[in-house]
Amino acid sequence: MTSSRIGRRTVLTLLVAAPTLTVAGNLLDTPTADAVLPSLPAPADILDLGDVLILAGTPTAHMLVLRVDPDGTATLRLPRAEVGQGITTAAAMLVAEELDLPVERVRVELDDARPELLFNQLTGSSNTIRSVYGPIRNAAALARARLLAAAAARLRVPTGALTTRAGVITATDGRAARYGDLAAAAADPKLFVGLVTPKPERDFTVVGTPTSRIDARAMVTGKQRYTLDLDVPGALPTMVRRAPTINGTVRSVDNEAVVRAMPGVLALAVIPTGVAVVAETFGQALDAKEALAVTWNGGTVDDESDDTITAKLRAAAPGFGGPPLLGRAVDAEFDFAFVSHAPMETNSAVADVRADRAEVWAGLKSPINAQEGIAKALGLPVDKVTVHVTQGGGSFGRRLFADAALEAALVSRAVGRPVKLMWSRVDDMRHGRARAASHHKIRAVHALGNVVSFEHRVAGVETDFGHGVGDAITAEAAQLPVAGGLVFAQVVFLTTIKSPYNLGLTGQSLTEVPLKMHTGSWRSVYSANTRGAEEIVVDELARSMGRDPVAFRREFLKTDRQRAVLAKAATEGQWGRAMPAGFAQGIAFHEEYKSCVVYLVELDARDPADPRVVRATIAVDTGRVINPRGLESQLLGALTDGISTTLRAGLHIDRGLPLEGSYSQFHYARQKDSPTDVRIFTMPTTGTPGGAGELGVPAAVGAIANAYARATGRKPRRFPLNFPVDFDPFPR
Amino acid sequence: MPQHTFTVNGKTVTVEAPADLPTLWALRDKLGVTGPKYGCGIDVCKACTSHLDGEAFNPCVTPVSEVAGRSVTTIEGLADGELLHPVQQAWLEQDVAQCGYCQPGQIMAAVALLRRTPTPTDADIDAIENVCRCGSYFRVRQAIKRAAELMRGA
Numbered sequence: 001m002t003s004s005r006i007g008r009r010t011v012l013t014l015l016v017a018a019p020t021l022t023v024a025g026n027l028l029d030t031p032t033a034d035a036v037l038p039s040l041p042a043p044a045d046i047l048d049l050g051d052v053l054i055l056a057g058t059p060t061a062h063m064l065v066l067r068v069d070p071d072g073t074a075t076l077r078l079p080r081a082e083v084g085q086g087i088t089t090a091a092a093m094l095v096a097e098e099l100d101l102p103v104e105r106v107r108v109e110l111d112d113a114r115p116e117l118l119f120n121q122l123t124g125s126s127n128t129i130r131s132v133y134g135p136i137r138n139a140a141a142l143a144r145a146r147l148l149a150a151a152a153a154r155l156r157v158p159t160g161a162l163t164t165r166a167g168v169i170t171a172t173d174g175r176a177a178r179y180g181d182l183a184a185a186a187a188d189p190k191l192f193v194g195l196v197t198p199k200p201e202r203d204f205t206v207v208g209t210p211t212s213r214i215d216a217r218a219m220v221t222g223k224q225r226y227t228l229d230l231d232v233p234g235a236l237p238t239m240v241r242r243a244p245t246i247n248g249t250v251r252s253v254d255n256e257a258v259v260r261a262m263p264g265v266l267a268l269a270v271i272p273t274g275v276a277v278v279a280e281t282f283g284q285a286l287d288a289k290e291a292l293a294v295t296w297n298g299g300t301v302d303d304e305s306d307d308t309i310t311a312k313l314r315a316a317a318p319g320f321g322g323p324p325l326l327g328r329a330v331d332a333e334f335d336f337a338f339v340s341h342a343p344m345e346t347n348s349a350v351a352d353v354r355a356d357r358a359e360v361w362a363g364l365k366s367p368i369n370a371q372e373g374i375a376k377a378l379g380l381p382v383d384k385v386t387v388h389v390t391q392g393g394g395s396f397g398r399r400l401f402a403d404a405a406l407e408a409a410l411v412s413r414a415v416g417r418p419v420k421l422m423w424s425r426v427d428d429m430r431h432g433r434a435r436a437a438s439h440h441k442i443r444a445v446h447a448l449g450n451v452v453s454f455e456h457r458v459a460g461v462e463t464d465f466g467h468g469v470g471d472a473i474t475a476e477a478a479q480l481p482v483a484g485g486l487v488f489a490q491v492v493f494l495t496t497i498k499s500p501y502n503l504g505l506t507g508q509s510l511t512e513v514p515l516k517m518h519t520g521s522w523r524s525v526y527s528a529n530t531r532g533a534e535e536i537v538v539d540e541l542a543r544s545m546g547r548d549p550v551a552f553r554r555e556f557l558k559t560d561r562q563r564a565v566l567a568k569a570a571t572e573g574q575w576g577r578a579m580p581a582g583f584a585q586g587i588a589f590h591e592e593y594k595s596c597v598v599y600l601v602e603l604d605a606r607d608p609a610d611p612r613v614v615r616a617t618i619a620v621d622t623g624r625v626i627n628p629r630g631l632e633s634q635l636l637g638a639l640t641d642g643i644s645t646t647l648r649a650g651l652h653i654d655r656g657l658p659l660e661g662s663y664s665q666f667h668y669a670r671q672k673d674s675p676t677d678v679r680i681f682t683m684p685t686t687g688t689p690g691g692a693g694e695l696g697v698p699a700a701v702g703a704i705a706n707a708y709a710r711a712t713g714r715k716p717r718r719f720p721l722n723f724p725v726d727f728d729p730f731p732r
Numbered sequence: 733m734p735q736h737t738f739t740v741n742g743k744t745v746t747v748e749a750p751a752d753l754p755t756l757w758a759l760r761d762k763l764g765v766t767g768p769k770y771g772c773g774i775d776v777c778k779a780c781t782s783h784l785d786g787e788a789f790n791p792c793v794t795p796v797s798e799v800a801g802r803s804v805t806t807i808e809g810l811a812d813g814e815l816l817h818p819v820q821q822a823w824l825e826q827d828v829a830q831c832g833y834c835q836p837g838q839i840m841a842a843v844a845l846l847r848r849t850p851t852p853t854d855a856d857i858d859a860i861e862n863v864c865r866c867g868s869y870f871r872v873r874q875a876i877k878r879a880a881e882l883m884r885g886a
């Protein structure tokens with residue numbers, strides 16, 4: 001223990017030392033199939049992005065705060081964001097496990113921005129569980145040891161004669177003490193505790209047990225508070241009128257007096273991103289911002305539309321030239337449209353900015369970065385800016401950026417009062433962030449029944465990493481197993497993209513096309529498109545070699561662990577069973593974050609313009625599973641993301657602005673697009689936890705596209721597959 | 733400014749607001765009833781779904797003057813004190829919620845469906861348009877079927 005602190009209500013608060021996390025150098029099993037040509041390990045095989053971020057966070061991994069209160073509850077302050085992925089529940093389970101306390105008596109609060117944590121307050125890269133598994137167990141084990149030591153002193157028996165169960169310590173003679181009653185004594189810095197080690201994993205009784213979310217009841221009763229549900233004194237509804245094109249700015253407001261006189265309108269201010277209106281209700285703020293007559297300066301991509309962007313991307317990915325000298329080539333080119341993150345809760349934040357300080361509330365996955373950005377924009381010292389992390393209504397990468405928090409702070413300063421800022425759905429889709437469009441050229445060459453090479457050249461519109469991940473990567477750059485001189489994006493690409501197959505000489509590269517648009521990592525960053533496209537080519541390669549897709553994968557996957565997951569999905573999903581005309585199965589594999597997964601879907605494509613996934617079988621190996629119910633939720637969400645982005649959901653860019661501004665236009669899946677039968681199989685749990693939050697998307701994309709190809713006989717090449725402008729766009 | 737009197741979750745309330753103010757903002761901004769969520773404001777996402785005289789309605793497009801004299805139920809009014817409605821109970825059993833933001837609307841839509849159709853088919857459930865961006869649809873479907881069982885006393 002490095003320090004302890006006794007506060008007003010606080011009785012046992014631990015700031016606990018954790019051991020450094022170590023990263024295994026050799027994460028590959030020895031390839032077993034000898035008929036195939038082994039591929040060299042890619043950088044991501046040796047050290048993946050999650051590892052990089054964990055390493056960057058390691059120096060501060062011990063700075064977790066766990067508190068035991070007199071009421072017998074334990075509270076963990078988690079320096080991460082909860083946006084639906086269930087990490088607060090998993091963290092509570094880890095505490096409960098080590099502390100021998102029921103999960104219901106463990107609370108998890110999201111930490112404010114804590115600059116001293118450096119790179120260890122970032123929620124991304126599916127690394128939360130990977131990064132906190134050890135530190136939380138250590139913290140809770142130490143808390144339990146201190147409670148035991150306090151009980152031993154009070155009951156005058158050696159600690160060896162004590163047992164802990166459900167928050168009570170009992171001596172062999174039957175005398176007992178409750179944690180709550182020991183909390184003060186346990187905080188005494190003079191108390192001696194020896195070396196503490198967490199429970200051996202074979203003794204786990206909570207971890208690995210299907211557990212419901214700790215906040216589920218609050219969610220189903222309407223009590224769960226999101227940013228705009230907070231009651232910050234004096235904070236008033238605020239909305240912003242935005243430009244007709246991305247990054248356009250205000251030249252003049254032409255009817256200010258008229259709008260100021262509208263019912264409920266309280267203040268109006270021009271900010272860099274538009275014109276902010278503060279009103280008594282959001283309904284009035286919305287009416288007023290719509291009523292504004294504004295003359296705009298142009299934006300940064302006014303001349304860009306889908307066709308110009310696609311042309312740039314296609315030109316940026318070099319082609320392969322003529323046919324290969326040896327063997328037969330399977331060539332394929334793919335285009336993926338921009339995709340909105342579109343979390344249900346639009347961009348929102350509450351801000352109270354005074355002359356000498358600021359306080360901000362928002363769902364933030366990178367709050368330290370937010371704090372720095374806000375301090376800089378306001379000209380305040382960083383320690384005068386308090387950033388509270390609120391639970392978010394979805395993220396999918398979106399809340400890595402503090403756009404709304406920064407904007408709210410600027411409005412609050414401009415109007416001189418606290419504000420509650422909400423983006424309209426239209427603005428969230430048009431001026432929010434999106435997954436960058438990308439183009440892919442893939443060539444696989446086979447000869448004499450073997451695959452001799454597999455090359456994948458990706459061109460993407462630049463993805464913005466200016467949210468703190470870039471800084472964390474820079475801090476660890478010296479340790480990366482890749483050549484120097486790479487930009488962040490290439491580092492991210494190389495630490496996330498790898499082929500799970502032995503496909504001979506394998507190469508994957510990324511070229512970025514810089515366009516001043518609002519982009520950001522979208523669940524699985526490059527993998528959804530890049531690995532999704534590769535899984536389509538694997539099917540086409542199998543076909544070209546006269547092989548069944550599952551048999552081909554079984555032969556060319558690198559490890560037995562991968563093959564076991566494939567076999568599980570193929571068996572449980574009855575691969576190869578007869579399907580009616582217009583229906584087909586599709587399968588795909590993905591490995592990342594030390595985890596692997598297979599999706600096997602059945603698609604009803606009798607109407608190719610409106611296909612539906614009717615059944616899905618998913619098999620997964622994520623090492624040690626903390627909460628199987630949470631894991632299944634993540635895989636289910638990834639399936640829905642795959643259905644949406646493969647079949648119908650994307651953004652059309654038209655002269656500098658997305659046309660889509662509503663879920664009636666951006667066709668994210670609804671209930672009628674979802675399968676009525678989903679079964680998920682988890683491989684036996686072993687070792688340490690792998691990541692799971694983003695794992696499923698690339699395999700879901702590949703499986704659905706492959707099913708579409710088999711059902712319709714059409715090669716899937718442009719995503720989403722059905723992408724008409726089937727709506728009247730909102731006025732700009 | 734006109735006054736509008738109606739009941740919210742069994743309590744009589746009066747709000748002073750323009751007649752055309754959407755009920756969603758009367759609830760959230762004037763009455764502090766934050767269970768119904770904004771997701772679009774144009775009757776597309778259904779995140780705000782609540783009940784008006786026992787039937788599903790979307791307060792984001794219903795002017796407050798239209799609910800005067802009527803009875804509004806939001807997610808906060810669904811349980812009977814600590815006793816959850818069977819649909820809420822089923823939601824907990826199936827651990828449906830991810831971020832939870834769409835779930836008040838999903839639950840209120842499911843309650844309305846089960847009132848009309850006590851044993852809904854998959855096609856009936858498909859007709860629920862509420863968006864869940866976290867993609868929890870399959871668990872929503874299972875929870876509706878489970879709630880139907882609970883309500884039949886199974």
Ligand code: FES
Binds near residue numbers: 776779
């Ligand atoms: S907010 Fe009411 S339907 Fe979307």
Ligand code: FES
Binds near residue numbers: 084394830834865
């Ligand atoms: S649970 Fe997040 S939108 Fe449905």
